[in-house]
């Protein structure tokens with residue numbers, strides 16, 4: 156019997172059997188069936204691919220806020236955004252389970268071009284499918300975080316329909332980012348302005364380097380936050396402080412951000428590489444340990460942040476069920492550590 160496993164990326168694995176009957180001399184007939192078998196296998200792989208794709212689309216829909224029912228036209232806004240290129244959003248997934256996402260458009264202080272908005276969405280999809288992931292650090296190239304939307308793009312899409320679609324596109328992406336089962340950190344070096352300030356609020360934690368600032372400059376642009384940063388800011392710092400930051404477009408340096416609860420830590424290093432190393436070390440105290448447990452902790456918090464209490468409690472029960480009696484739990488029961 157000839158049996159071979161055929162593995163294709165994204166499609167999965169198909170098994171090809173050829174079983175010639177040597178005694179009855181039907182080997183040749185079996186080989187004649189090869190095209191048929193290959194067609195069957197291709198169909199099975201295609202079906203598998205469709206199932207995986209459907210599952211991913213449904214997962215993305217579930218985690219997103221807007222769809223066609225809200226008048227949201229994703230394909231149309233993506234096509235529009237693709238017209239405004241420049242910069243990139245890069246992702247490196249490290250073996251320690253921490254991913255580094257870099258906003259890379261230093262010429263414009265890492266402002267988001269249209270293609271960068273689309274790339275951010277792609278990177279979030281990649282992170283949703285990274286089952287070994289535990290943590291994420293978002294930072295900007297050239298020792299500054301992000302100065303918001305590229306104003307050249309904003310000018311080109313200043314009509315109402317494009318504006319609404321861009322707003323829903325970015326809210327969907329940042330909501331999915333916030334709901335990743337990864338502990339996320341915005342490493343704020345330099346300036347996080349406008350949409351950049353909004354992006355920091357989609358992370359679990361904000362760490363700031365000396366001299367850095369988070370500033371919701373929208374009012375000065377005749378705007379309010381549209382990427383979900385307003386709603387998230389109120390939950391972080393309360394209504395009064397949020398109103399001061401938005402209506403006054405006030406600066407929040409490390410000291411003020413810490414006092415407001417907008418940042419968790421003022422890092423000692425202003426140097427780009429040193430600050431990234433400090434952020435990694437800080438995050439690793441929370442990402443150390445088995446991925447299943449770290450991810451479960453983040454899921455419990457996400458549910459509690461977003462759901463009414465009874466729903467959050469039921470979700471917590473379900474997540475508890477994924478780790479109870481799991482490998483890390485059983486191993487700890489054998490080891491019986493003292494928590495001194």
Ligand SMILES: CC[C@@H](C(=O)O)C(=O)SCCNC(=O)CCNC(=O)[C@H](O)C(C)(C)COP(=O)(O)OP(=O)(O)OC[C@H]1O[C@@H](n2cnc3c(N)ncnc32)[C@H](O)[C@@H]1OP(=O)(O)O
Nearest residue numbers: 262263264266302303304305306307348349350376380381
């Ligand atoms: C919905 C829109 C809203 C959102 O998404 O929520 C927004 O984000 S609107 C955008 C809000 N951001 C801004 O308005 C930032 C405007 N820029 C600045 O205030 C300053 O550039 C800075 C960020 C404080 C940096 O100042 P400085 O250190 O003095 O550098 P430069 O000003 O010389 O900047 C270098 C270079 O970068 C260009 N730049 C900076 N930010 C943007 C931007 N958001 N869009 C486009 N270009 C940007 C800046 O113009 C300089 O380029 P040159 O003029 O060609 O030298």
